[in-house]
Structures are given as structure tokens and as C-alpha cells.
Amino acid sequence: MRARRRLVLFFFGAVAVLGVALAVAQTPAFRAPHRADGHPDLSGIWQAFVTANWDLQDHDAQPGLHPELDGAYGAGPAGQSVVEGGEIPYQPWALAKKKANFEKRGAVDVSNDKTWHALGDPELKCYMPGVPRATYMPYPFQIVQGSNNTILISYEFTSATRIVRMNWTQESPADAWMGWSRGRWEGDTLVVDVTGLREETWLDRAGDFHSDKLHVVERYTPMSPYHMQYEATLDDPKVYTRPWKISFPLYRRMEKNLQLLEFKCVPFTEELLYGRFRKPGAK
């Protein structure tokens, strides 16, 4: 009896060892270098090389808003969907609104406070892009991973900044353009839970949008010294029929002495927004 139990234990032990060996063989060989606190160091300048800022879903190359002025400068590249399953699961009314958003993406009217945000892609107006859009805009961003439970992410686009509070569990105290971010580690993956996002941001130039109920969970997983996998799950019961996910790699920018430069775009939008209020005949 005892001998048989030993045999059984040996058998299960052998299976377990074999299982571990198989699991090791299947996971990538890369293991991120760890810092003193035992977590990977994500500090550095990163950039997504996808065209999701034009459209998260499959899209053809397209002309700009004013091809008669901008020619190929204003045109956008084609791209494959970064959405798992290809399509964003909109509620029917929301799909109609997304299409209307696209139609008026280049329209701007700030003459009335109440309808200030009714028209136009917020990117066109240089508003802070929100999460996750900031991650896949065609600009780099810098992660500064502090040693005091704080990770700062500085985005080149309009110098938007985000503070990720590690192991922070409070409710978002007020809606913010970049939301409120709570971080935690799951193994080598940085998981960031984001709520309190202003409802006015869009997800891309195609008019994809969300409400103030948007809840984003991001996952940053190191895959090599030069890239990490980014995933974001978007849940918004007011707008979508179910949570949905986007994913793509983020690449480390390797240029020597590369630094984040400024793209402070307010001066590039003032004529569009405020030019119509100029004193007649001035300038």
C-alpha cells in the first residue's frame, strides 16, 4: 500500500516536472531585468507603430480633410484593425453616433460654452487625448518609473501627463482628460486600471468614442529589451454591448540621446478655434 502510494506520488511528480518543462519551452525566453523592488523597469521612450489613431478598425488609405490644400500631406495611411475580433461592439445608437462624429470631425464651433465640445475630433483641437488613445498616437511617450509607488507617463502630444498610482484603490475624485490611473504588477505585467475619463475624448479620427462610464484596463508586458506588448480592454455599458480589447506592440526608441520633445499644439489650433473672433481689419 505504502509502496504503491510512493509510486503514485512519483508518477505525479514526474508529470509536474514535465509540465513545468513544457511551460518553460512555450513561454518566450525573455525575462525582463528587474529593479531592486523586484519589478521590471519600463522606463524609457516608447512608441506604437500602428495606424490606430486614424481608425482602430480596418481602414483604407484616405485623403485628408482638405485635399485641395494639403494633398498627400493630409492623407492617412491604410491599416489593419487592432481590435480583437476586428469590430468594436457598438450599441446601434452608438454606431450611428460614431458615423456622425466622423462626418463632423473637422468642424469646430467654440462660440457657445454649452456646445463647446459638440463638434470636431478633440485631436484636431489639441485637447488632451485620453486613455488609451494617447498610447497609439503617432508620437513617442516616456515612462518614468519612480521608486515611490508612482509611475509618470509623459506624452509628446500636447505634453499630456499621466500619474499611475501604484496599489491605489480610491475612486476617481473628478473626471480628467487623462483619467485616474491605478497600477499594480501581475508578474512582469504592469496592469493599469483607468476610470474618471472625460467623456469628450475620442478614440481615433474615425469618430470612435465612449462615455463617462468608460473603464479601461491596460496591460504592459515586456517581451524583449526593445518591445513590450500593450493591451487595453474597454468597458462602457452606455456605449458598447460588451467589453472589447485592443492590442499591439510598443517599441523602445533606441536612438542615442533621444529625448521627448515638445508638441505643444495649442498655437497650431488657435486660428482654427478663435480666428473668427478677430477685430475686423486687424492684422
Add this chain to the structure above:
Amino acid sequence: MKTAALSALVLAVVLSSPLGGQPSRPAAASARQAKSYIPPKTPWGDPDLQGVWNDATSTPLQRPNGVKDVLTDEEAADFQASLAHDLTRDRRDGGADADVNRAYNDHWMDARRLKITADHRSSLIVDPPDGRIPPAVPLPPERQAARAARAAANTRFNAGLPDDYTDMSLPVRCIIRTDSPPYLPTIYNNDFQIVQSPGVIAIAPEMIHSARIVYTDGRPHLNRGLRQWLGDSRGRWDGASLVVETTNFRTDDGVLFQGANPASFKITERFTRVDPTSINYEFTVEDPATWTKPWTALIPWSKIDPGEQMYEYGCHEDNFDIVHFLIGARNRQKNAR
């Protein structure tokens, strides 16, 4: 600079206070005496400046005439009370116009701005010893013309008649606010969050949302032709102090303090933890094309209550003011015809 407009009352109080007995010690020396404190270090061995800090104070940048440099407890209490009286927007004296201006009342303001620095200095400037910005050098005609143009735009704006958005200041246009060095206290949103990782220090001011990234890995500055609103910052450690030099500022009007000349302007900042809840923030600006000599100010930063948060300061995104100013101006002009 409202704090510079000190009432005659406080001058009288401070001047009539007994000055004898307590020797007046140079403020800069008093600030540097705190060096016995050894700040905590990051796991990679740099002094740890991380946290959220607040630089609000009522102590004026420049010392009011006739006030000594460091005040006794009694003088300091009078000085602080008088400054707070000047600064508060909950006063109801001064007539209807003043009252309308104060509708933007103390509810919106940082209450910490009503207290002078704990070391009882009467100016934030510690050098020159008189606590005043050194005399200006004569400007060449083109800079005089640029300043005159700016002054004319300010006059139009203050009269409620801006021609267009370029008549407004960079802060009103939400291009830069207190995010550009030197960091000076203001009426609200005086928080700064510092985050460090090896070779990099990020300083994120609450207003506006631009994090200044300071590289301490020894890399050279950007080439001179590449210019930024916040300049280009490089840092090094000098003992427990972070020393930051910033160059490559843009040449637009209003980017540099008091219209200094970007070609010759240089700013050096020192961040030093002097006790568990304080940083001494000291900056020196030099510009031989603007001031006859360099000058230095010292501003204490206090760690905010751990229960508080730094908030996002959206500005441009809901800048209703800029449109109200312009529509108001057009309506005034129409009605005047």
C-alpha cells in the same frame, strides 16, 4: 506682482517694530545651514526628491522698501497679516469695481498663499542682499519696440478690447503657465510632483500638465537651434542637491521672466531636501542683456498632506474665457459705434 504692492500700513508696522537685539542673518546662509539633514536615497543611490510638493507663500519675490531681510517673530506676524489682508479676495471694501473683481474669491485660491516663509524672510530673492531684482540694462531699439508692442497688447486686453487671441498672455492662452522655470508661487495649483528613475527626473507641475524631463545621465544639451517652451534641462547631483541648467528656450514674447533675452538667458535651479517634508528650491537667473547682474531666489517647497492628490489642470480644453474676452470685445466695439 500683487504681493509687491504692500500697504503703507504694514510698512509702518514693520518699520516701527523694535529691530535691536536680534542680529539679522543673511537669508541664504540660513537656508544653507540645513545641510546637516541627510535625505533618503533612491535604491540606485541618488538623493530622493520624490513626492508632491507645494510652493505657495505670500512672501513677495522682491523685498518691500524699508523692510529688513529677516523678521523677528512679532514683525513676521505683522508682515504676514498685512500681506494676507492685501491678498485675500474675501474683503468687501474698495467699492463696486474691486468687489466685482473679487467675485473670483478665496474659495478658488490656495489658502497656503496667505502665509510667509517659515524662515521669516521678507523677500524670496536672497541675492542681491537687498532682496530686489538688479537694475535693468538699457535695451536695444528692437527689444524696446517688442516690449512696447507687448505693452500695447496688454493695454487692449485690460481695457476689454483685445484685437485677437495674440493680444492675450501665454497663460491666458493656456500655452505655458507655472510649468516653465523659474517656478514662482501663484494663486492656486502650486503643486509639483517629482518622480525619479535612474538618469531621469520628471517634474510635473500641476499647472499646466507639462512634465519637465531632466536628464542626469551626462548627455549634452540639444543643439542650439532646437528651442522649446520649457527649454531643455540637464541635471547633475551636487552632494544632496539636484542642480538643473536649462537652455534652448523659445524666443516668443512672454516665455522668459520679465522679457529676458533668450540668446543670453541662463537659469540654474537647485533642489535640496532640507528636512523630511521640505525642499529648498533655489534658482539663479543671469542675462547680461537684461539685468546688470545675476539674481537668486529661494522658495521653500512643502510636502503636501499624503491624503491630498495632485489634480490634472486642463486649461485649453475648456478655455471659455478666451472666447468670452473676444466676443465681449467685438460687442463693445459694435456698441461704441
